[in-house]
Structures are given as C-alpha cells and as structure tokens.
Amino acid sequence: MSTSSMNIASGSSSVGGSGHAGVNTVRTGKTHTAKHGSGELRNESRVGWAMLAPASLLLLLFVAIPVVLSFVLAFTNSRSVSPVPMRFIGVDNFTRMFSDPTFWAALRNVTIFTVAVVPLQAGLGLLLAVLVNKKVRSSVFFRTVYFLPVVTSMVVVSLLWLFIYQNDGMLNVVIEKITFGHFHGVDWLNNPKTALGAIIFMSIWQAVGNHMLIWLSGLQTVPEELYEASELDGCSPWEQFKNVTWPCLINTRNMILITITIAATSVFTQVNVMTSGGPRDSTTTVVYEAIRSGFQQQETGYASAITLVYFIIIMVITGILRYLTREK
Amino acid sequence: MLVRAATGLVILGIVAMSGCGEAARAAASANADEITVWSHLAGNDGELAVVKQIVKDYNASPDKKATIKLETFPQASYNTSVISAATGGSLPCVVDVDQPNVPYWAWANIITPFTEKQLLARGDQLLPSSSGKWNGKVYGFSNYDATVGLFARRSVLKKLGIRVATIDRPWSKSEMEDALAKLKDSGEWRYPFEMGTADTTSEWYAYGFGPILQSFGGDLINRNGYQSADGELNGKKAVEFSQWMRNLVQQGYITTKGASDTGLDFANNKSGLLYGGMWVWSTFQKYAKDIDDIVAMPMTDFGQGSISPGGSWEIALSKTCANKAAAQDYIRFSLQDKYMAPISKAGMNIPASQAAREMVPEFSAGGVMEIFVEISKRNVKMRPETPAYSFISVEFAKTMNDIINGADIQASLDKAVNHIDGNIKGADGYQASTDATAEDKDQS
Numbered sequence: 065m066s067t068s069s070m071n072i073a074s075g076s077s078s079v080g081g082s083g084h085a086g087v088n089t090v091r092t093g094k095t096h097t098a099k100h101g102s103g104e105l106r107n108e109s110r111v112g113w114a115m116l117a118p119a120s121l122l123l124l125l126f127v128a129i130p131v132v133l134s135f136v137l138a139f140t141n142s143r144s145v146s147p148v149p150m151r152f153i154g155v156d157n158f159t160r161m162f163s164d165p166t167f168w169a170a171l172r173n174v175t176i177f178t179v180a181v182v183p184l185q186a187g188l189g190l191l192l193a194v195l196v197n198k199k200v201r202s203s204v205f206f207r208t209v210y211f212l213p214v215v216t217s218m219v220v221v222s223l224l225w226l227f228i229y230q231n232d233g234m235l236n237v238v239i240e241k242i243t244f245g246h247f248h249g250v251d252w253l254n255n256p257k258t259a260l261g262a263i264i265f266m267s268i269w270q271a272v273g274n275h276m277l278i279w280l281s282g283l284q285t286v287p288e289e290l291y292e293a294s295e296l297d298g299c300s301p302w303e304q305f306k307n308v309t310w311p312c313l314i315n316t317r318n319m320i321l322i323t324i325t326i327a328a329t330s331v332f333t334q335v336n337v338m339t340s341g342g343p344r345d346s347t348t349t350v351v352y353e354a355i356r357s358g359f360q361q362q363e364t365g366y367a368s369a370i371t372l373v374y375f376i377i378i379m380v381i382t383g384i385l386r387y388l389t390r391e392k
Numbered sequence: 393m394l395v396r397a398a399t400g401l402v403i404l405g406i407v408a409m410s411g412c413g414e415a416a417r418a419a420a421s422a423n424a425d426e427i428t429v430w431s432h433l434a435g436n437d438g439e440l441a442v443v444k445q446i447v448k449d450y451n452a453s454p455d456k457k458a459t460i461k462l463e464t465f466p467q468a469s470y471n472t473s474v475i476s477a478a479t480g481g482s483l484p485c486v487v488d489v490d491q492p493n494v495p496y497w498a499w500a501n502i503i504t505p506f507t508e509k510q511l512l513a514r515g516d517q518l519l520p521s522s523s524g525k526w527n528g529k530v531y532g533f534s535n536y537d538a539t540v541g542l543f544a545r546r547s548v549l550k551k552l553g554i555r556v557a558t559i560d561r562p563w564s565k566s567e568m569e570d571a572l573a574k575l576k577d578s579g580e581w582r583y584p585f586e587m588g589t590a591d592t593t594s595e596w597y598a599y600g601f602g603p604i605l606q607s608f609g610g611d612l613i614n615r616n617g618y619q620s621a622d623g624e625l626n627g628k629k630a631v632e633f634s635q636w637m638r639n640l641v642q643q644g645y646i647t648t649k650g651a652s653d654t655g656l657d658f659a660n661n662k663s664g665l666l667y668g669g670m671w672v673w674s675t676f677q678k679y680a681k682d683i684d685d686i687v688a689m690p691m692t693d694f695g696q697g698s699i700s701p702g703g704s705w706e707i708a709l710s711k712t713c714a715n716k717a718a719a720q721d722y723i724r725f726s727l728q729d730k731y732m733a734p735i736s737k738a739g740m741n742i743p744a745s746q747a748a749r750e751m752v753p754e755f756s757a758g759g760v761m762e763i764f765v766e767i768s769k770r771n772v773k774m775r776p777e778t779p780a781y782s783f784i785s786v787e788f789a790k791t792m793n794d795i796i797n798g799a800d801i802q803a804s805l806d807k808a809v810n811h812i813d814g815n816i817k818g819a820d821g822y823q824a825s826t827d828a829t830a831e832d833k834d835q836s
Contacts, residue, residue: 141818141819143818143819144475144479145475145478145479145500145502146500146819147499147500147501148819148820153818160814164807164811165807166807231647231649251647251649253649254647254648254649254797256797256798340592340593341790342592342790342793342794342797343648343649343793343794343797344794344797344798344799345794356786360782360786361782361783361786361787361815362782362783363783363815363818365818
C-alpha cells in the first residue's frame with residue numbers, strides 16, 4: 065500500500081512541477097516590473113502548498129488517522145457500541161491472536177496464496193503480453209478478451225466461479241464428459257484439500273489481464289532499434305527475449321512484483337463470497353479474520369490488533385522487495 | 393488497508409455524527425409531536441404495505457398523540473444503520489429489532505423498556521416468544537413469530553414405512569436414524585436429508601442447530617448468569633450432538649454444503665426430508681406441485697424433548713426518544729389484530745394473537761400451518777437472551793461448520809468456549825448499567 069501512495073505522491077509532484085512552471089510564467093508576465101526575489105518565491109511555495117493540500121488532507125483523513133487509531137485501538141477492549149468505557153488492556157489482544165489456531169491458519173493461507181499467485185500471475189501475464197504484443201490482426205481482440213475479467217467486479221467473478229466449482233457445476237460436468245464418466249470431480253470449494261487451490265486458480269485468472277496490460281506497456285517502451293540490432297546480430301527469438309526484452313523491463317518488473325505481492329496478501333473478496341474462510345479454516349485470510357471480528361463480532365480492538373500485525377507484515381515484505389530490487 | 397480505512401471511516405463517522413447528533417437531538421425534543429419510525433422492511437413489499445397502512449391510519453386517527461414519519465432500510469444494512477445512529481445519538485423514536493439482538497441493544501443503551509401499562513397488557517395476550525426480554529424487562533413486541541420444522545412427503549413416508557411425527561409424539565433419535573437410513577437406502581436421493589448446512593453466514597446455524605444441541609442436553613451458553621459457555625458448549629452432551637451431526641455427513645445423509653435454497657430443492661424433490669424454517673411453506677405454495685402431499689412435523693426429541701427456536705423482528709422504543717408516551721401509543725396501535733393478521737400472512741409467519749390467527753385460514757383450527765402454532769406454544773426455547781448472543785452465533789456457526797467438515801470435535805468446541813468466555817470477560821460480563829450511569833452517558 066505504501067507503494068501506491070508513493071506513486072500518487074510522485075505523480076502529483078510531477079504534475080505540481082509542471083503546474084509550477086505555468087504559474088511561474090504567468091506571474092512573471094504580470095508582475096513584470098516587480099522586484100525579483102523572495103516575494104515571488106514565497107508566492108510560488110504558497111501555490112505549491114495549496115496544490116498539495118487536497119491530496120494531503122485526504123491521505124491524512126483516510127490513511128494516516130486510521131492507521132494511528134488502529135495502533136491505539138489494538139491495545140484496548142474497544143467495541144463498536146458499548147456502554148462499558150474503552151480501556152487499555154495491554155497486549156491481551158495479541159496474546160489471544162497468537163494463541164488462536166485460526167489466525168495461524170489465516171497466515172498460512174495468505175503465505176501459500178502469495179507464494180503461488182505472485183510468480184504464476186506475473187509469469188502468465190508476461191507470456192500473454194508477449195503474445196498479444198505481436199503485430200497480428202487479432203491482437204486487439206485477444207487483448208480485450210484477456211482483459212475482460214479485470215473489468216468485471218470481483219464479487220461477480222466470485223459468484224460465477226462459485227457456480228462453476230459446485231459439486232454438479234460446470235467444471236465437474238466437463239471433467240466427467242471428457243473422461244467419459246470415468247472420473248467425477250470433487251466438491252472443489254467444500255474440500256479442505258482443494259478449496260484454497262480453487263480460489264488461487266480463479267484469482268490468477270481474474271487478475272492476469274491487468275498485469276498483462278502493465279507488462280504490455282513495459283514492452284512497448286523497449287526501443288525498436290535494439291530488436292533490429294539483435295536481429296542483425298542473428299539472435300533467435302529466445303535470445304532476443306533474454307538479452308533485450310527482459311533487461312529493458314526492469315522497472316515494470318519491480319512494480320509488478322510489489323503490486324501483486326501486496327494485492328495477494330490482502331486477498332478478501334473471493335474468500336468472503338465463495339467460502340467464508342471454510343471449510344475448516346482452509347481458505348481464511350488475515351483480512352477476512354479482521355473483518356469478521358471487527359464487523360460481524362464487533363470487537364474493534366481485536367480487529368485492530370489483527371490489522372496492526374497485517375500492517376507490519378506488509379511493511380516487512382515491501383522492505384525486503386525494495387531491498388532486493390534496488391538499483392545496484 | 394481496506395480494514396484500516398473502514399475502521400477509520402467508522403470512527404470519523406462517529407466523530408462527525410456526534411456533532412450532528414446534538415443538533416438532531418435538540419430538534420427532536422423541540423419537535424416532540426413528530427415521531428420517526430425506522431423499519432427494516434425496504435424491499436419486502438408485502439409486509440411494508442401493511443406498515444404503511446398502519447402509519448396512515450394512525451396519522452388519520454383523531455386520538456393520535458403525534459405524527460408518525462416512516463423511514464425504511466433494506467434488512468442487510470439495517471443493523472449497521474441503527475448502530476451508527478446510536479453512536480451518534482441520532483436515533484429515531486421507534487426502531488425495529490431482531491429478537492436475539494434485543495439484549496445487546498438494551499445493554500448498549502439503544503433501546504429502553506416499555507413502561508405503558510396498556511401496551512404491556514397487550515403483550516400478555518401475545519405468544520410468549522413474540523416479546524423481547526432482557527433482565528426481566530420487556531423491550532420489544534412482535535406482530536408474529538416463526539419457528540422451524542421437519543418437512544417430508546406423506547407418500548414417501550408411507551412407502552418406506554416411516555411414521556409421521558406429531559406434536560404429541562415426535563420422532564425419537566433412533567426413529568429418526570431409522571428414517572434416514574430408509575430414505576438413503578431407497579436410492580432416490582444422493583443426500584436424502586437437507587438441513588441448511590450451506591447457510592454459514594446468517595443466523596441459521598444458531599437458530600436451527602442450537603435447539604438440536606439443547607435437545608441433546610447441551611446449550612450455547614450456561615444460562616445461569618450468562619457468564620460462561622464452559623460445560624455447556626463443550627460438555628459431554630455437546631460432544632454427543634457434534635458426533636451426531638458429523639455422523640450425518642459420514643453416513644451420506646447430508647452434505648456439508650447443502651443447497652442455497654433448501655425449500656426450493658425440497659419442492660423439486662431433490663431431498664427427501666427437510667429441516668427448515670416454516671417460511672419455506674411459501675416456497676412450496678409457489679413451486680411444489682404436490683403441496684398436498686407435503687407434511688410438516690416437529691423436530692425430533694433427542695432426549696430433552698422436541699425443541700424449536702423462536703423470536704422474530706420486533707418493534708421497540710429507543711432510549712433517546714423525546715416523547716416516549718406517544719411512541720408507545722403508536723406501538724400499541726400497530727399491534728392490533730387487524731394489522732397483525734395481514735402482516736403475518738404476507739410472510740407466512742404465525743400471528744402473535746389468537747384473534748389474529750383466527751383471521752388467517754392457514755393458522756386457524758385445521759389450517760395447514762396450525763402445527764407451527766402448537767410447536768411455537770409448546771416447544772420453543774428462546775436463543776440465549778444475552779448481549780453476547782451475536783458473538784456466540786457467529787462463533788457457533790463457524791465451529792459447527794468446521795466440525796461437520798471433520799475438525800477435531802473436542803478441540804473445536806473448547807476453542808469456541810474460550811472465544812465466547814473471552815468476549816464476555818472483555819465486556820465486563822455484560823452487566824446491565826444502572827440508570828444513573830446511563831443518564832450520565834446521555835449527558836456527556
């Protein structure tokens with residue numbers, strides 16, 4: 065999440081920069097005869113602050129204050145409505161959390177989910193991007209097709225796959241037909257062994273188009289001359305990919321790695337719609353547990369403790385990723 | 393992130409609303425002859441039409457003590473709306489409340505007990521399960537109640553030699569097991585018994601399976617003081633109940649994830665025996681071609697008698713109401729037989745008064761739904777009347793779903809008890825606040 069806010073920040077600073085220049089010209093045009101120096105500079109910085117203000121205010125209201133509040137609430141017995149005054153209970157919420165097997169199951173599931181989704185989704189996205197980047201007539205058609213699940217709401221996609229995965233759903237019927245009735249599929253979402261896998265598969269299918277598009281934008285920044293040169297040198301397509309495309313994609317790669325990782329660790333919608341964390345905690349996730357205890361069971365304090373731990377996990381992962389992908 | 397943002401939003405909302413709340417409260421006391429009524433019925437056209445009629449009639453009545461203004465919410469977002477209004481102090485005078493939430497809302501100072509004698513006297517004429525109580529005080533009355541039953545086809549029972557259970561002689565545990573075995577052996581259904589196992593997110597597990605647990609001799613919580621679930625939810629009887637549920641899955645009688653619309657499934661003969669809410673009857677009326685063949689029966693006696701749940705949506709008085717006398721006058725007005733009959737019929741629920749039942753053919757003597765009146769009168773045990781209930785309900789649903797999916801029974805039950813006891817301790821035992829402190833809170 066910190067990356068996305070960084071993107072916003074860097075984006076707005078560049079916009080602010082160009083805005084600055086524009087204001088500057090207008091000002092100098094008007095105050096032609098005015099003395100150069102501190103007055104103008106002050107003016108400029110005031111405009112700068114004014115431009116920064118809306119975004120900062122929103123970030124403060126919806127990011128900074130809630131973060132601070134959840135830090136504080138995590139050490140209290142706060143509830144959404146209660147006549148009992150809120151009081152600090154030390155690390156009780158954390159001891160309860162760490163002694164709860166459901167929380168560990170949630171952590172385990174999120175880890176499995178992330179480890180499976182990040183490489184598969186990034187890899188498949190790259191493969192699709194390379195394929196649809198070929199200048200053939202149908203490439204726009206395929207780009208649209210691969211992108212379709214992304215513009216569909218995750219809730220809708222989850223409901224559709226819920227029907228597909230049902231015991232007598234489409235998937236099992238297809239399996240039965242193509243094996244001539246020799247093999248009957250399992251009740252995918254209702255079997256602790258297959259439920260998480262089913263959700264992983266469907267999540268990759270849903271989001272792969274999004275990353276295909278990011279890869280594609282990266283691919284199109286690779287200078288054409290490099291391909292021409294490598295062709296003259298007699299490179300095979302694979303060598304071309306390895307020595308030209310891949311090194312040129314370094315920035316795209318880093319961005320995709322971080323965004324997928326963060327998105328994967330915050331998986332919630334699919335679980336909420338398809339399995340409610342079951343069967344036997346096999347699909348529950350950290351965010352799902354936080355929402356369950358915070359909203360269904362109205363234990364704001366405990367839910368805050370979960371989000372605090374989640375926040376720290378995301379911080380550590382992002383830190384590691386940024387260290388690994390730093391410019392050497 | 394999402395959660396943090398959401399928590400923040402809630403808190404911001406609270407901060408923002410406490411400002412507006414003051415204004416709203418000032419306005420409310422200034423304009424005490426207008427009373428706002430909140431209803432959860434948005435989208436439920438049949439029942440809402442009756443409520444609108446009540447409001448219209450009351451406002452047109454010469455004896456009215458205030459003008460009623462009706463505001464409706466969809467059921468899914470209703471509780472959240474009330475809870476945020478309560479934190480902001482902008483509650484209306486009259487609110488709907490689902491019966492199991494009555495203690496929680498009473499504890500949280502959202503609703504206040506009825507005081508008017510005539511209103512309380514009217515309550516005495518209604519089914520006991522249609523009033524919401526906590527700590528010996530009455531907080532809500534309902535126009536109707538609902539309960540559950542077993543549904544089967546007479547022809548099927550006859551063919552397989554299974555006795556039709558009656559209110560006086562429900563099936564025993566072994567009779568039910570025998571019936572399930574026969575249904576399974578007939579080979580007509582993959583899973584002959586449907587009991588709503590797919591419905592893990594609503595009230596159903598606690599509402600529907602809690603009574604079975606009680607019939608085995610366990611309970612969701614120790615009802616003596618409501619301080620702990622230890623020994624009840626994880627005792628010998630609860631383990632027996634859990635094993636019985638697990639056995640249903642192992643024998644292939646039920647699936648751990650049943651139909652999403654169990655009534656429709658049964659109407660289409662996709663299951664041979666259904667355990668469900670009496671409201672499935674309206675589905676049968678629409679879709680079951682052989683509705684005359686369908687028979688409703690009470691749930692099985694597992695040792696402690698046949699036990700059925702009760703409690704439905706009720707009408708209650710908010711603590712911040714500026715004109716409590718007028719509000720209670722309206723509530724009494726809305727509980728008349730002439731409204732009770734159509735509003736109950738709209739949802740196929742049991743009218744709360746005898747006179748209203750006589751106005752609905754299905755519920756009068758000899759009607760198809762008469763058995764539910766008997767079940768409701770004789771077999772109902774209310775869900776635990778404690779503010780901890782909403783927590784218990786979520787915890788129980790998760791635990792039972794884990795268990796039928798093969799989780800270790802004793803460990804799962806112990807875990808649920810730990811969580812429930814922890815929740816109760818965290819709220820200082822959900823003790824009723826004395827009125828003095830409540831008033832202090834009002835003023836702050």
